[in-house]
Each structure stands twice: as structure tokens, then as C-alpha cells.
Amino acid sequence: MLFCDKNSHRRKEGPMDIRKRWVRGRDRCSFCGKSADEVRRLVAGPNSFICDSCVVMCKDLLERDEIAEIRAGRRLALVPRRIRAVLDSYVIGHDRAKKALAVAAFNHLKRISYHGTEVEMGKGNVILMGPTGCGKTYLAQVLARAMGVPVALVDATPITRAGYVGEDVESILMRLLQAAGHDIEKAERGIVFLDEADKLARRTGRDRDVGGEGVQQSLLRMLEGSLVAVPRRSSSGEDRVMFDTRQVLFIAGGAFDGLSNIVADRLQSARAGFCGGRQLGVGEGSLHETMPEDLYKFGMIPEFVGRFPVLIAVDALGEEDLARVLAEPRNALLKQYARQFALDDMTLSATPEGLRAIARRALALGTGARGLRTIMEELLLDPGFECRSGSTYLLDEKAVATGSARLVLPKLATG
The missing domain is CATH 1.10.8.60 (Helicase, Ruva Protein; domain 3)
Structure with missing residues (x-):
């Protein structure tokens, strides 16, 4: 398309007309035809010129195309580097954890953006392990802010099995729905941060483990992705809405006290008879080397751990x-x-x-x-x-x- 200035002829210009105009004045915009005296700035290229007005027009057109592609689900506005940059501006340290979270968040955005295509992408729920006060909850909050999705911060300790005194697992989704302003479509793309998840570990010596393994069992369908009837306003309300959890990202955080000892025992057993080095001391096993079997020994059931394929360790702050x-x-x-x-x-x-x-x-x-x-x-x-x-x-x-x-x-x- 050729843009002409107000002084140009109304008829459509042909190749010869453009060539004549080029000969008459070389310092003219190749798009709108304005001379250098008629514009603020004229940028010279190898064989052409472009004025500042046409640069702005081209930029607007490209931005509109980009927005249209993002809305149509063909492109994502955020990439891992941009997500990491937002985390860096709010969170100090934890470089490896921020990188892993940025990738997990990006995969979550791709999954909800390309949902319904020929290939169904699985969920990438995350377990965040680290001592108290290291920033696990804050990482989840900033991550949700960077992604532009609602986040529900839920304490796992008061959650009990159905039929016992305490909060039901459905209350988790009710809080996410409230964080989304009761917009069900927005809530179904949000993030649930399950704090103190390590307190759900199996408790030995109790006949009725209503707040440990039983809660893990109750959460399995929700973590995997299913339709859950959730009260709109309060846990006792009769007005319920069907909540699809297939696109909800779950992040389970906890200190997991004692897990490093379990990791150390496994690493010591693996190296026994090969290197003959010193014995690992108590707590010397790094959470960065945690494997699913370590979480099994800690008290998390295999079905629960299996629904969290991403394990991220967060170090204590010095x-x-x-x-x-x-x-x-x-x-x-x-x-x-x-x-x-x-x-x-x-x-x-x-x-x-x-x-x-x-x-x-x-x-x-x-x-x-x-x-x-x-x-x-x-x-x-x-x-x-x-x-x-x-x-x-x-x-x-x-x-x-x-x-x-x-x-x-x-x-x-x-x-």
C-alpha cells in the first residue's frame, strides 16, 4: 500500500510516477512521499527513506497484529525470561528456583492458551521445598502477578477429610473463586498455593489420620483435573458452581523438616562401597537432590507426589x-x-x-x-x-x- 500526502494527486500512482518522483527529490519518504522539509525526521535505508510518521504507523500495525495473535492463542505475551525478570525485581536470590518456576509458569500458560488442540498437554504442578522465611509463599504471589492470573493462598493445616470438623478440600477452590471476583472462567486458569503441605504427611501411630494421608487422598482428583461442585459465596451455601480444575496450577509449599536427613541417608547408601568417603552428617543431604522416593519416606503417598512432577528446592537466605x-x-x-x-x-x-x-x-x-x-x-x-x-x-x-x-x-x- 502507498500512502500519499495531502498534496499528491488523487489518482493511483504507477511505477513510472513513483520513479519520476524519486528522481525529482531523493530525500522523500518511500511510503508516504513526503519530503524531508515536511516531516520531523527522515530515516535513510540502503535504497529508501522512511519518515517518523510512517514509523509510528508501522509500529501500531505490528502491535495490533501481535495483540490479535495473543488473543487468538497463537502467541504468548510472556516467555520464561520475562517471567524471570519480574521475579528478579521482587525476589532476592533463589536463581535456580526462579528459573524453574518461570518455565513451569510458561508451560502452564501454553497449556491454557492451546487447550483443546490436537495434543492435550498435561499439568505441571509444583512442590516448593525450603525452610521457613525463605520466600516460598512470596514467590507464588509474585509469579501469579507476573502471569496476570488469580492466586489463592491456602493453609493446609485446617483441612480435614469430609465428615470431620475442619475445612473441606472444596474450600480451596472457593477461595480461588473469590480471588477471581467470582469469575469462574478466570478462576479456572488461576494458581492455588497450598502452604504447609508437608503437614499433610502420613502420621504414624494414629488410627484416624483425618488431617494427613486422608486429605492427600481427598485432593487427588482435584490435583489431576476434575469437575468439583464449589459454593459460590460460603462453604455452607447451597448455590454451587461446577469448577473445572484441569487448567489450575497447584503449588504445594512446605519446610519439609527432616527431609534432608532422608536425602542424606539415600545418598550415603548409594555411595557406600564405591568411594569410601566420609559419612554424611545430619542434614547434609541437599533438598535440591530430592527424589520422589524421599517424599514417600517422609510420609507423602505416591499418588499425591505423582501429581507434582516438578520438585523445586529453595535455599535458606544468608x-x-x-x-x-x-x-x-x-x-x-x-x-x-x-x-x-x-x-x-x-x-x-x-x-x-x-x-x-x-x-x-x-x-x-x-x-x-x-x-x-x-x-x-x-x-x-x-x-x-x-x-x-x-x-x-x-x-x-x-x-x-x-x-x-x-x-x-x-x-x-x-x-
Whole structure:
């Protein structure tokens, strides 16, 4: 298609007309025919020119085509690298876990986008293993935000088998439906994060394991993909909707205390008689080397583990990681508190030594990143109470040692 300017003739131009115009003025846009004097910028190519207006027009056309392809399901807007980039902006460390989650999320998007094609793609549910406070739940929240799908954060501990006091497994989907604004189609493409899933392990010595193996059994059909009758508003409501779980991504998270010992025993048995090395100590088995049989010994039934083909281990955060968590992410704690201080015309800053001192105290608490907010609340209690407009506070090593942010007095002006 040839775009002409308002001064061009109305008749359709032929090859000879274009050639004559090219001879009359070389510095003209090859698309709309405008001269260099009529446009803001003219970009030269090997044998042609294009003006800034036509560049914008071409860009709009390409973006419309891309949006149409995404809506038609022929292309995906997110790729693993983009998902990983979003995770990097909010989560510190866990490089391998973020890469594995990005791939799992991308496969989930492909499955729901190309659902109903000639090849039916299976589900890739995920088990996230790692100590408390390492960021498992937060990873799932940021992942859902990056994918643009609703997420339901469900605690597994109060869930019991049907007929016993507690929450039924259907309450999991009810929460996802609520997170989706009761839009059933949107909910059926969402994510369920089943926190404390390790508490569902088989409990020996009990005749009625209503909250362990029984719950695992009750979850099997939902995890595999089935139609479940879910209350729309409350667990006691009669108004129910059929919820198709085939496209729901389930992420089971837990600390799995003691699993590393099981992994160590297996690795020690495998190396016995071959290398004759030292005995592995307690807890030396890495969760990154976890196999399904290790989870069986932990107390998870094979049918449950088999519905989670992706096993991801998340390491504990060290001192340097916790110091970075305080200052680097988009919603870092230091940035949040600095914003709160700014609303009261106060300034808050921290030194690298101060951040590391806070990180050391958090490590001593043993609660991972959760301990950072507890310490920050303690350090900023007095400044928040005094609320001195125009004041500047500093979190350095001395402030952490004394238990309160230091008031930095402004220097007196000298004449």
C-alpha cells in the first residue's frame, strides 16, 4: 500500500510516477512521499527513506497484529525470561528456583492458551521445598502477578477429610473463586498455593489420620483435573458452581523438616562401597537432590507426589541475601518505611553496615525474611512515635546495637 500526502494527486500512482518522483527529490519518504522539509525526521535505508510518521504507523500495525495473535492463542505475551525478570525485581536470590518456576509458569500458560488442540498437554504442578522465611509463599504471589492470573493462598493445616470438623478440600477452590471476583472462567486458569503441605504427611501411630494421608487422598482428583461442585459465596451455601480444575496450577509449599536427613541417608547408601568417603552428617543431604522416593519416606503417598512432577528446592537466605532483601527489591522494607517517614516530612536512610547488622539479628531469630520486619518495627518505634517533622534518621551499626534509629542532627550553617 502507498500512502500519499495531502498534496499528491488523487489518482493511483504507477511505477513510472513513483520513479519520476524519486528522481525529482531523493530525500522523500518511500511510503508516504513526503519530503524531508515536511516531516520531523527522515530515516535513510540502503535504497529508501522512511519518515517518523510512517514509523509510528508501522509500529501500531505490528502491535495490533501481535495483540490479535495473543488473543487468538497463537502467541504468548510472556516467555520464561520475562517471567524471570519480574521475579528478579521482587525476589532476592533463589536463581535456580526462579528459573524453574518461570518455565513451569510458561508451560502452564501454553497449556491454557492451546487447550483443546490436537495434543492435550498435561499439568505441571509444583512442590516448593525450603525452610521457613525463605520466600516460598512470596514467590507464588509474585509469579501469579507476573502471569496476570488469580492466586489463592491456602493453609493446609485446617483441612480435614469430609465428615470431620475442619475445612473441606472444596474450600480451596472457593477461595480461588473469590480471588477471581467470582469469575469462574478466570478462576479456572488461576494458581492455588497450598502452604504447609508437608503437614499433610502420613502420621504414624494414629488410627484416624483425618488431617494427613486422608486429605492427600481427598485432593487427588482435584490435583489431576476434575469437575468439583464449589459454593459460590460460603462453604455452607447451597448455590454451587461446577469448577473445572484441569487448567489450575497447584503449588504445594512446605519446610519439609527432616527431609534432608532422608536425602542424606539415600545418598550415603548409594555411595557406600564405591568411594569410601566420609559419612554424611545430619542434614547434609541437599533438598535440591530430592527424589520422589524421599517424599514417600517422609510420609507423602505416591499418588499425591505423582501429581507434582516438578520438585523445586529453595535455599535458606544468608546474611548478604537478607541485607539485599531490605534495600533492593521494588517493595523493599527500607523503601516502604522511608516512604512512610516522607509522608511526615522525615527522612530515613541506612548504611550497608547497618543493613548487615539487621540481617544478622534476623538470622538469629531463625524466621528468615519474616524476622526483618519485626526488627525494623523495633528500630523505628521511637522515631515513629516522636514524629518530628524535618528530622533525619539513620540506621547504622550503632543504631542496631542500641535498638533504635539514630537522629541525625543537621549541621549548622557557617558564614
